[in-house]
Amino acid sequence: MSVSFKDQVAIVTGAGGGLGRSHALMLASHGAAVVVNDFGGARDGSGGTTEASEAVVREITAAGGRAIANAGNVASEADMAEMVEQALSAFGRIDVLINNAGILRDKSFAKMEIEDFRRVVEVHLMGTTIATKAVWAQMREQKYGRILVTSSTSGSYGNFGQSNYGAAKMGVLGLMNVLHLEGAKYGIHVNAIVPTAATRMTGDMMDPAMLELLAPELVSPAAVWLVSRDAPSRTALLAGAGTVARLALVESQGVCFTGQEFTPETVGARFDEIASLDGQIEVMAGLDHVDRIIANARAALAKKD
Structure with a gap:
């Protein structure tokens, strides 16, 4: 079955490099007009420049695609509102939002400052929420939308030194679950990608031999399918090194203590x-x-x- 985004418009946050760039290029190659958002900051969220997003736009347009750059900060309501207005002005609609922007401030919980915890949650959880809220009314009005949140195995399984990141990444799964229910009658599907990839965020955490197997391009096909017309909703896919699997939350049958001693x-x-x-x-x-x-x-x- 062919996947096409012809006549559709996609926003990808954090698309100046790594996974976001790969997602944006693949969306464009499948026909989407793309808003390439990237704040252009360092890995810890400091700084900011438009160079990264503009470079990806040049890649897309050089290949015959349509794209514009946006340097808004996902943690800023004003920036995200402006991004939506820019997309509507340029392309007339918004069909897809991929929430990919993120930062890292890794330390063990004992050594972590609360500000480092707060900042990571602000970008990953609140940034996802703010960007999604910015497109929500438009998608409801047009009775169509595809939204992707980016989670992590640091949340679903845990990773030493990433309490802030893990908490935020589990939070976006909760957001997905609720927005799936609230968006259903408006044709809005909400899914999650749980990637493992070699990017600027993770490159110094892995052995070089592993990095060769973890190209971002080995995640993007799953991410892009999850925002396609035929995508399901409330589905989280793990993707990395060419493997795609479904992440599910299950509960045991359990024991009912009603009518029995319960201590x-x-x-x-x-x-x-x-x-x-x-x-x-x-x-x-x-x-x-x-x-x-x-x-x-x-x-x-x-x-x-």
């Missing part, structure tokens, strides 16, 4: 049963979990009677 001791005694993933369940909405545990309790009470 810390009984929880401990039955922990292995509680934790067993035999018969695991993927719950698709918070209220589905509530329905399940209420049904368990009612069944237990009926059995007791």
Whole structure:
């Protein structure tokens, strides 16, 4: 099945290099007009320049594509509102938003300053929220939109020295889950990419032999498919080194203590049963979990009677 973004407009944040650049180039090669956003700061978020975004725009236009540069800061509501106005003025609509912009300020939790924690959350979680909020009304009005958030295994699994980054990256998955529900009737699909790639952000963290296998171009096909017309919603794909897998949040069948002794001791005694993933369940909405545990309790009470 061919994937085309003909007559569509995409915004990619943090697109001056690495994953964002790769996503922007692939979107353009599949027909999208692209707003290449990049604040142009250092890895820790300091500084700022338009050079990176303008260079990617030149790559796209040299290949016959359409693109404009934007140097807005995703953590600024005013900048993101201006970016949306720029996109609408240039291209008339917004179909796709890929939230990719990010910074790193890694330290162990004991050594980390709260300001470093706050700043990473501001860019990754709040920046994603602010950029998404900026396009939301337009997508609702046109009854179509594709939004991608960028998560990380540092959140889903953990990575030493990245408490700020991991917390923010799990936060965007929660945002995805809720916006999937709220956007459904407006034709807005919200998904997540969980990449592993060699970029400016990660290049000094990995062995050179590993870096060769982790080109950003081995993530972008999954990311771009997740914002295509035929994409699902509320789907998180892990992608890196040519492997694509689905990340799912599941819960165990658990134990219902209704009508039984329920103490810390009984929880401990039955922990292995509680934790067993035999018969695991993927719950698709918070209220589905509530329905399940209420049904368990009612069944237990009926059995007791």
